[in-house]
Amino acid sequence: MPPSSAFAIPAEAAAVGRQDRRIRLLLLTDTPVLAPGGSERFLQNLATRLPREHYRVSVVQLHAGHMPLVGQVSSRLPGVQLQSQPVHAVYDRSGLRAWRALRAMLQAEHFDIVQSQHEKADLLNALLPRRNGTVHVSNRRDMGFKKSARLQQLFRYLNPRFDTVVAPARQILSGLARFEQLDALHMTWIPNGVDTRRFAPATHQTRQDARRALGLEQQAVVFGCVARLTEVKRHIDLIDAFAQVHRASPQARLLLIGDGPMLAPVQDRMSALGVADAVVLLSFRDDVEAILPALDALVLASSSEGMSNAILEGMACGLPVIATAVGGNLHLVQHESTGLLVPARDPISLAAAMQTLVRSPQLAQHMGATARSRTEREFSLDAMVQAFDQMYRHLLDQRAPRRA
Structure with missing residues (x-):
């Protein structure tokens, strides 16, 4: 009608x-x-x-x-x-x-x-x-x-x-x-x-294609955040954490998918910390399933969260998830099994978790596979x-x- x-x-x-x-x-x-x-x-x-x-x-x-x-x-x-x-x-x-x-x-x-x-x-x-x-x-x-x-x-x-x-x-x-x-x-x-057919693990070719479309190096370690740029999502904390990771691992990259009122402060912090060239701002996208194959891990730094669809979609795509230990994140992310949980408003702990996955790609892949299995079993x-x-x-x- x-x-x-x-x-x-x-x-x-x-x-x-x-x-x-x-x-x-x-x-x-x-x-x-x-x-x-x-x-x-x-x-x-x-x-x-x-x-x-x-x-x-x-x-x-x-x-x-x-x-x-x-x-x-x-x-x-x-x-x-x-x-x-x-x-x-x-x-x-x-x-x-x-x-x-x-x-x-x-x-x-x-x-x-x-x-x-x-x-x-x-x-x-x-x-x-x-x-x-x-x-x-x-x-x-x-x-x-x-x-x-x-x-x-x-x-x-x-x-x-x-x-x-x-x-x-x-x-x-x-x-x-x-x-x-x-x-x-x-x-x-x-x-x-979550639609586990629409959101599914990437093949080697889809991963390469997604990175090429986004201008990302094939050897880069790519973290992604799918969230509106609002205060509660704490993108500033994520930028602070990523800057620490990038100093130790220059091959690290960060994708921010979403728009919102915090765009200007986020851009200012990126410039102040010298990571603007390593962060890709994608604004709102309605084809997130085409972007997630480019990632190595999903990150969410929220200070409050219900039950994040972004986390579920990342898990369905076989990605390990780093998230703050708030709200529904505690149920979705099983610490050291499907991802890593960190305290909210704590960029140092967030950076340490991100660096763990940079240094241990096999651990990241294992967590991602476990996340996919759990999503199919419990969150269809x-x-x-x-x-x-x-x-x-x-x-x-x-x-x-x-x-x-």
Whole structure:
């Protein structure tokens, strides 16, 4: 269906919807669903991979950006209805307008499940009137590092309004129990999944081709970071660490894949430390699977992390991962097995881990192979979607009858 910025639902469409016996799922998100971030990729995968014969999926993005073209929606979100309702803040007129529009949607279309992710969507979901048979789910994608003490207090009050709070990392749920007093009976853990066919170990030829395309020497030891250039991703720490590695091993190179507000400070630090010629800035890329074959290892220096899709994609490509010991990284990266964990905001420890892999290529290859095996075994995309399907059906059974 074509995207729309309005919520008006023709009576005949609503009537058809009521005759459709598929599970009706409404996904709410603060961000543009076709944006390149990890939480957006998760939503795209979930919305398009749930079995279409059993689910009818609608997505509402509470974002002020322009709606994508019809062709983009049909190609990247086939079978999904996408609408937009910009919200500046839940407590202003835009928030009230969105709440009213969502309430009208629920009354007209009788959704079985309303699932939200990010703060605005969660607040609106929690404040919607409850309808018999409708399940409300909060999907937490990060450690909540942006939440103020006041907002945490508000969620302590609102969390019981959700039938469950689902998260991709146990560390996220532990943080919710600690800071928002979330009851364990309201928690569900479903790890992220990765497309292990799209992200796969490189052949010798694809590795050579990828390096040639990026202007990298075949003998270089290449580290890569796939993350938006934001403060929480701590690219400055990574540049500091890489400068130490490059002084000891001049063949080392660093690829930064992503854009964001920290670009200028990162460039300034590269110049100040004399490593600008050894760092490749690639900005945003939608073909990460074509770049990862050029790497010897993936690095993530975040000060806070949920469950990183970038780490999963690197592991699926058979890369060892160096990551900070925060959030979901602790679950994904098995220290000295699939990669190395280091303290956050500690460039010296980060440099030491990177230098370990420079000096021990056989160790790096062994860790990468182990990471690939673990990804295939525990983090497949099919397993993630199946887990959400099972959770939805379980919650609906508890709320039966689910049809109006």
